[in-house]
Amino acid sequence: LGLSTGRARFSEGDAVFYRVRFGLNTGMFDLGQGIKVGLQFTPQAAGTFGNNGPNTIVDAQLGLHEGYARIAGKFVRVDAGRYELNYGDALVIGNLDWNEIARTFDGVRARISSSPTSAWLDLFANVVDEGRPDFLGAADGDYYFLGGYAALGPAIKQGLDLDAYVLVRAWGDAKNVQAATGAAANAMTTFRRENAAEATLGLRSKARFGLFDYRVEAGMQAGSRPGAAPALSNGALATRTVDSVDVLAYQGDLELGLNLAQDKLRIGLEGLYASGDNPRSRGKNTGWDELFPTAHKWLGLSDAFVQGTIKRTNVASGVLHLTANPFKPVVIQVDGHLFTRPEPSVVNGKDGFAGGEVDVGVVYTLAKGLKVRALYALFMPDSALYADRLPVRTPPGSPDPVHYFETELRYDLLP
Numbered sequence: 001l002g003l004s005t006g007r008a009r010f011s012e013g014d015a016v017f018y019r020v021r022f023g024l025n026t027g028m029f030d031l032g033q034g035i036k037v038g039l040q041f042t043p044q045a046a047g048t049f050g051n052n053g054p055n056t057i058v059d060a061q062l063g064l065h066e067g068y069a070r071i072a073g074k075f076v077r078v079d080a081g082r083y084e085l086n087y088g089d090a091l092v093i094g095n096l097d098w099n100e101i102a103r104t105f106d107g108v109r110a111r112i113s114s115s116p117t118s119a120w121l122d123l124f125a126n127v128v129d130e131g132r133p134d135f136l137g138a139a140d141g142d143y144y145f146l147g148g149y150a151a152l153g154p155a156i157k158q159g160l161d162l163d164a165y166v167l168v169r170a171w172g173d174a175k176n177v178q179a180a181t182g183a184a185a186n187a188m189t190t191f192r193r194e195n196a197a198e199a200t201l202g203l204r205s206k207a208r209f210g211l212f213d214y215r216v217e218a219g220m221q222a223g224s225r226p227g228a229a230p231a232l233s234n235g236a237l238a239t240r241t242v243d244s245v246d247v248l249a250y251q252g253d254l255e256l257g258l259n260l261a262q263d264k265l266r267i268g269l270e271g272l273y274a275s276g277d278n279p280r281s282r283g284k285n286t287g288w289d290e291l292f293p294t295a296h297k298w299l300g301l302s303d304a305f306v307q308g309t310i311k312r313t314n315v316a317s318g319v320l321h322l323t324a325n326p327f328k329p330v331v332i333q334v335d336g337h338l339f340t341r342p343e344p345s346v347v348n349g350k351d352g353f354a355g356g357e358v359d360v361g362v363v364y365t366l367a368k369g370l371k372v373r374a375l376y377a378l379f380m381p382d383s384a385l386y387a388d389r390l391p392v393r394t395p396p397g398s399p400d401p402v403h404y405f406e407t408e409l410r411y412d413l414l415p
Contacts, residue, residue, distance in 0.1 A: 094294030141174020276314025
C-alpha cells in the first residue's frame, strides 16, 4: 500500500495513490525425469484516490501484475507469461517499483545456471507492442524487446557483481495514422515507417573492499531506430515513407563509496555521462536511450530534469551521496545533483549548466515488513536552459524552483 503526494510533474497539486498486490504460487510439482512445473499468479489493484467518479459507485479495477507458468530442469528454467524484469541496479532494466503500477513484460524468459549461487545467464524475448490497429489504433507494426543478461561475478569471486548484457529492440515495418493540422485539422492521414533494430551492449561491475565500494556501468547502442513522423501541411504529408535512423550512442556511470562508523555512514561520489543527439552528426542519432530503467532513482527524485520523454540522454552529472543509519530502524539519505547538457537541448537549443537538485529521504521501519518513507526534492533550474520549460516568475526572471514531496506507507507480507 503506497501513499504519495505531488506525483504530477510540472503541475502544482497533490494526489494519493494506492497499490494492493497479493501473490499466489502453486509451488513446483515434480513430473519426474528431473522436470518440475509451477504457476505464479499476482493480481494487483492500483490507482488514484478519487478516480471512481462523482457517483462513488465505481470499483477499482483488478489487473494481473504477474502471471506465468514455469518449467524447470536441473540447469534451465523457463517462464512464459507476464513477469517483472529487474537487473543489476535497474539502470537499463528495472521494475519501476516506485510507480503504483510498476512495470512488467509479456513474453518468455529462461535462466541457465548450475546452482542458485552460481553464475547465470538469462535469455528473454518480450512483446512490448503487438501493433494491431484494432488494439491500439495508431500503428500496425510490432515492437519487441529481447536479449541476454549474464551474471559472471560468482564464477570469479563471491560478493563480486560482474554483468554483461546484449539487449535488442526491434520495430516492425508499420503503417501509422496521424492527425492533420492547419486547414485540414479534422482530417487523418497515414504514412509508413520503416522497420528498425537497435542493440545495446553493456558491462556492469559492483563490489566492496573493506571500507571502500564501487559501482560502474557503461554501454553502447548501435543499429537503427524508427524515424520521426513527417511534417504535415494542410493535411498532406511531405513524404509517405519514413526511413529508420542510424544510431551510435553511449553512456557511463561510476560511483565510489566510503563506509564509516561501522557502516552507519556512507559517503559516495558519482559521475555519469549519457550522450546526446549531436545536431552535427549528419543524419546519425547519437542520443543514448535509457531503455526501461527505474528512473526515479537516477536523475533526482523530482524527475524535473527531462528532455522530451526520455530522461537519461544528453546529460552529464555529478552526484554526492550521503547515507546514514543512526539507529537500526532509521535510514537517512541525502543526495546532491549538478546537471549539464553536453549537446543543445531539445527544449530551447542551448547547452551547458542546467541546474541542481537536493534530495532528502527518510525510511523508518515500524515493524517487520512495515515501513514509512518520506521524500523531499528541490530542483533549482538554470534560467538559460529552463526559462521556457518551467513556471517563470512575473516579471520575467529565473524560473521558479520545483518542489516535490512524497510519503509512502508500505507493508510487505514477505521480503
